[in-house]
Amino acid sequence: MFSADAFCSVNLYILIKEVSIENRRRNSTISISKCRLSLAPITEEISEDLNLPASHDLKSNSGDHPPIVEELQTEQNVNEAEATECVWKLKVYKNSFNQTLPVDELSNFQKSRQVKCDVNTTLEEQLKSSKDANKKPPSLKEKLANNHEWDILGILNLSAMNLIDTDMPLIIQAAFSENKTKCIGLILRDNNMTSDGVKTLVDALLVARTKLKYLSFSNNSKVGDVGIEHLIYLFKKKRSINFLALPNTGMTDRGVRLLADLLCEVDVDSPCPPIEKLYISFNKLITDESMVAVIQILERNRTLKVLSMEYCNFSDKVRRILREISTTNKKINLSLSD
Template sequence: MDENQRNAQLENEINKYDLHSKIDLSFHQLTDYDMNIVIKQAIIEKQCKTLLLNDNLISSEGATIIANALNNNKTLEELNLWNNKISDDGVSALARVLSNNNETLRSLALGQNQISDIGIQHLAEMLKTNQTISRLWLFSNEITDNGVKILADVLVHNNQNLQWLDLRLNKLMTDLCFDSIHNILKYNRTLKKFWMEYCNLSWQIKAKIREIAQNKEDFNFGA
């Protein structure tokens, strides 16, 4: 299939969706080159509320294109980019826009995107000012104990909006992140769902964290 046929196929698929609907373009082998079509038809013309772009081939370049489209966007509420290749550079572009210019997006899924503590720093800066994002998915990345500390600092001292946080399958998280997790559980008042299964924590530390989490009312914790 040549590029023109591929583009026509993508355009036709997006055209099938209704205005303000959920548009699912997952598992479509989409690349950065396809993002301008996605932006024009799905975000601008269809004004979709949910956009699923997971399990594609989008890099930091494509994430930057998406980020630019989120400037002053008033319709998109959920963006799923997990299992792409957006890396820390892509996170930087998204975080920069979401820090100041977006008041709509509530759920951001960035799992399995080669994100390190550098990307976490960008997200933490965003969470200091963003007033709308309540669900953040960061599973299966390259987040270390220091990245958890960065998140803990912002969730304890700055952010009062985040309700769901997914850190599962970050294998670089160890027992050394215990104090950071403890601080989140003790001092944050908005988080309702917090998952960190399949990280590199000992069963003793997991047990201690579960015991602390049990004292929080209306709270779902996984470790």
């Protein structure tokens, strides 16, 4: 028969042996948990697996090592820190992958995936550009014959067609010939008309039955002051036009003076035309010499609502003076560039 002391020694030996076996199994499980981060046990689970309370202080065989539970806790903390870092890296990588980054930070995978799309897009653009290059712009006759805006609105838009003075008779025939009174707008911007083309149009309008309201010669840089003279003669005879666009037409200070005389009723025999919007921007030959003429228009004209003179050759001082006068007289909206 074993004595009570021997029996306790055996039980203690078995307990230590079981703890040692469980410790080795636990260390193995923790090593595996480094690969399976989501399965890393918490302190309570470790203590439960060892059949020990969480506060139990079980010593190892060597006094140089901390308690086993403390070692396991330290290992667990390391695992959790590594897991957190790995998850954070995964999230950063995922976000970086999904977001649009600068070109020098794109991954090789993204670049390779886009190569095929870029090649296809480039080929499509080249084919489209080639097709557009081979397609000839419509001639003036084709434009006049197939102009839906002209048919519906009565506005004949012939912008950017490389028109010259000799094209004007055909335009007049299409828009202002006998029994054709529906043209209320003629837009001739971005062409190559000169003062001769303007005179041809003015001569036709003086005898035509028309109610033309909108006229634009924008970006015909050779119209000049002579062309302005022809238009002023038209305005003295015809009073239907209320919109006149003359940006970048080669107008000088003399042209502004002529317009001021027209718009301020200097000629008592010719009443002021009902022009409401006048655009003469981008005429670089309009300088500070036009300040007095512009002030007269601002103070004396009764019909004008918009006067646009952006990017003319005014000094800062003159622009400031004109703005102050325009602010006082709020009937006319004056546009000047900064």
